[in-house]
Amino acid sequence: MSDPTSITAVEAPGAGVPAPTGPVKTDKPRSLAGDAWNDLRKRPVFWISIVLVAVILLMAAWPTLFTSIDPRACTLANQHKGPSGSAYFGYDFQGCDVYAKTIYGAQNSIIVGALSTLLSGVIGLVFGLAAGYYGGWLDAVLSRGIDIMLGIPFLLGAIVLSSRLAADPNSDGVLAVTMTLGLLTWTSAARVMRSAVISSKNQDYVAAGRMLGATPARLMLRHILPNSIASFIVILTILLGTNIASEATLSFLGVGLKGDAISWGISISEASRYARVAPGPLVYPSLFLAATVLAFIMLGDAIRDAFDPKLR
Amino acid sequence: MFRYIVRRLLQMVLTFFGATFVVFALTFANQDDPLQALAGERPITESQRLALTERYHLDEPFLTQYWYYMKGLLTGDLGTSLTGQKIGDMLVNAWPVTMRLALIAIVLAVVISVTAGVYSAIRRGGAFDNITLFLTLVLLAMPIVVLAPMAQLLFGIQLGWFPPTATRDASLYALFLPALVLATLAIATELRVTRTSVVENLRADYVRTARAKGLTGRRVIWVHVLRNSLIPVVTLIGVDLGGLMSGAIVTEKIFNIPGVGFNIARAISTEDGPLVVGFVSILVIIFLVVNLVVDLLYAALDPRIRYE
Secondary structure, three states: OOOOHHHHHHOOOOOOOOOOOOOOOOOOOOOHHHHHHHHHOOOHHHHHHHHHHHHHHHHHHOHHHOOOOOOOOOOHHHOOOOOOOOOOOOEOOOOOEHHHHHHHHHHHHHHHHHHHHHHHHHHHHHHHHHHHHHOHHHHHHHHHHHHHHHOOOHHHHHHHHHHHHOOOOOOOOHHHHHHHHHHHHHHHHHHHHHHHHHHHHOOHHHHHHHHOOOOHHHHHHHHHHHHHHHHHHHHHHHHHHHHHHHHHHHHHHOOOOOOOOOOHHHHHHHHHOOOOOOOHHHHHHHHHHHHHHHHHHHHHHHHHHHHOHHHO | OHHHHHHHHHHHHHHHHHHHHHHHHHHHOOOOOHHHHHHOOOOOOHHHHHHHHHHOOOOOOHHHHHHHHHHHHHOOOOOEOOOOOEHHHHHHHHHHHHHHHHHHHHHHHHHHHHHHHHHHHHOOOOHHHHHHHHHHHHHHHOOHHHHHHHHHHHHHHHOOOOOOOOOOOOOHHHHHHHHHHHHHHHHHHHHHHHHHHHHHHHOOHHHHHHHHOOOOHHHHHHHHHHHHHHHHHHHHHHHHHHHHHHHHHHHHHHHOOOOHHHHHHHHHHOOOHHHHHHHHHHHHHHHHHHHHHHHHHHHHHOHHHHOO
């Protein structure tokens, strides 16, 4: 899982010693990662998003910590009842507890978001590394492929692909949505990786490695990758946020999660029909969804600013 | 310029066939039994099956089927939906209101983002700048499935400032709220790009020259700087169109606007495959053509692009 908290571990303050790969200049007091960490920990935005992400991950892993109510135990008699001491957010159209449903909704969002981001990260990493390192016809083919992918507006492609993958009416759609998002969103990751590789492959330390007889695989994985990984991780963090939003959008339209799967998108879709009578079931999942997406995007934005002070 | 146009057209042809091929392959290839899907629950007789197979060219090889699909797309024959209506006619019916919605959204996006972007660039680091930067980040993170229902709930139902739904021939006023929702993503991205490029241009030599000539600050910014800063914003409109199309599906569904997006959303819920694919294919083509036009416009505005 591309756990966003592991990013901070990478930039641990002890990283004053340059990475053990290749002869980097040693007269610098701090490494880029150390610098970035020093900058990051002074930012409130970074800490707010870390706390938000931690709470959401906790919610996804152990929903019973937050609620003891079964989100699927619904009684129609409770339909659209307002908030009370036992049901903090009230009940929805089916008479389900909105609070419990919202808490449990985090699980599918995080699973789909993390797995699809992992998938597009792997595809993007392989394609980006290959295109950037080898160049030539391989680069031309892959770049044209990316152009073609970008020629299809994202949601339109996702609707077509997702309804194709989710043909099985008995599945809850988690696998189909994960595949859809992973297969459609790797392009930005691949582009970032490709340009990072191109800018670092002509550096002296790579040439030195090559002269020492390192194989292309070793050069790519041990020398080029560690120095191009920062922007890649940033893109993936932001992608995690947008993938969660896309999952909700697809579920909202009915081509995402389905059946008795619990998803913020499905909740919003159902509740928006009765917004006039009962706004609560619409507002709470919307708030949680927006906060989750915002947390990941703010985190990515903060890390990018820390790694690239020029952008400010 | 001529060489650039030729190169760009060739790229466009490649992307065009690639993109339509992907859409086609995803929907029509390897379907278990499309005829049964067409008939729904009812059983199909052998003679019906033969007639339908011939009518839809199902016994032909894959590439030949793709050829028929392309021919249909290019001649405007999109086939019929599962409800028996001609998809082309439905598109003609749905088109005008979506077009108006998109135009209002684009105008709103350009006006708001350029004005606010220039102001936050002039006072970089000031309160207005910091607030807009944070707000755009929030807007960028706000999924349209949250934004559209919440805007409808707040401004349409609770406050009652705008009608919560719109009809086919809705007035400008009725379309304002959905158009604003649709425009938010574009506002956020275009505002950030305007701000960055104005900040960059403010440091340029020609700005110092203009100031040295004694021009007023207002003229320097709104005439000299803005002209050069708007070039990247123009290209963004092409990119934003993709987001606009995606957003229109959700927004039109929420606000009940019977446009193209509304039809796609309804076709998804009634599992009308041909209708979804027909509409999506047309949108993909429009997206590609608009991006081509925008790229050519970009080259016309900025000579550096042509000689890359």
